[in-house]
Amino acid sequence: xxxxxxxxxxxxxxxxxxxxxxxxxxxxxxxxxxxxxxxxxxxxxxxxxxxxxxxxxxxxxxxxxxxxxxxxxxxxxxxxxxxxxxxxxxxxxxxxxxxxxxxxxxxxxxxxxxxxxxxxxxxxxxxxxxxxxxxxxxxxxxxxxxxxxxxxxxxxxxxxxxxxxxxxxxxxxxxxxxxxxxxxxxxxxxxxxxxxxxxxxxxxxxxxxxxxxxx
Numbered sequence: 001x002x003x004x005x006x007x008x009x010x011x012x013x014x015x016x017x018x019x020x021x022x023x024x025x026x027x028x029x030x031x032x033x034x035x036x037x038x039x040x041x042x043x044x045x046x047x048x049x050x051x052x053x054x055x056x057x058x059x060x061x062x063x064x065x066x067x068x069x070x071x072x073x074x075x076x077x078x079x080x081x082x083x084x085x086x087x088x089x090x091x092x093x094x095x096x097x098x099x100x101x102x103x104x105x106x107x108x109x110x111x112x113x114x115x116x117x118x119x120x121x122x123x124x125x126x127x128x129x130x131x132x133x134x135x136x137x138x139x140x141x142x143x144x145x146x147x148x149x150x151x152x153x154x155x156x157x158x159x160x161x162x163x164x165x166x167x168x169x170x171x172x173x174x175x176x177x178x179x180x181x182x183x184x185x186x187x188x189x190x191x192x193x194x195x196x197x198x199x200x201x202x203x204x205x206x207x208x209x210x211x212x213x214x215x
Contacts, residue, residue, distance in 0.1 A: 073107040103134070105182060
C-alpha cells in the first residue's frame with residue numbers, strides 16, 4: 001500500500017506539469033495494477049494459510065491429485081511442461097483442494113527456480129530448458145509425492161529460512177514466500193511431513209510423505 005501511495009503521488013506530480021508525459025503515466029498505471037494484483041495474491045495466501053487449519057480427508061486417487069495440480073500449474077505457465085510419473089495409482093486420504101494447492105505451490109517454485117537459472121546463465125533459447133517433474137512412489141509406511149527440478153538450487157542460508165512465513169529469497173516486492181510454509185502446514189494436516197534436498201546449480205527435490213491408505 002505504501003508503494004501504491006508513492007506511485008499515486010508521482011502520477012499527481014506529472015499532472016501538475018504543463019506537458020503531460022502519457023508514456024510515464026501509462027507506466028505508473030501498469031505498476032499500480034501489478035501492485036494491486038500482488039496485494040490480492042498476498043491476501044489469498046493469508047486466507048489459505050488460515051483456512052488450512054480446517055482439513056477434511058477423503059479417499060482420492062493420485063492420478064486425480066496429479067491431474068488437478070498440473071492443470072492449475074498450466075493456468076500460470078501454459079507453455080511449460082511437467083513430466084508426470086505416477087508409479088502406482090494409489091489412493092490417499094486427503095483434502096483434495098488443500099493437497100492440490102500444496103503440490104501446485106511446489107510446481108510453481110520448481111518452475112521459478114528454472115527461470116532463475118535461465119536468468120543467471122543468460123540463456124536465450126529457453127523454450128525447452130529446464131525440467132519440472134511430478135512423481136509418486138510407495139514406501140513401507142508412506143505414499144510419497146515428489147516435485148523435482150533442475151533449476152538454480154538453494155544454498156544453506158536460504159534453506160534455513162525458507163519455511164518462515166513471508167520469507168522470499170528473491171529481491172523483489174512481488175514475492176512473499178507463503179508457499180513453503182503453507183505446503184508444510186498442509187502436509188502436517190494430512191498426518192504427513194515435508195522433506196527436501198537441494199544443491200546450488202543442480203536443483204531441488206521436495207517430498208510430501210502421506211501415511212499409506214488402507215481400504
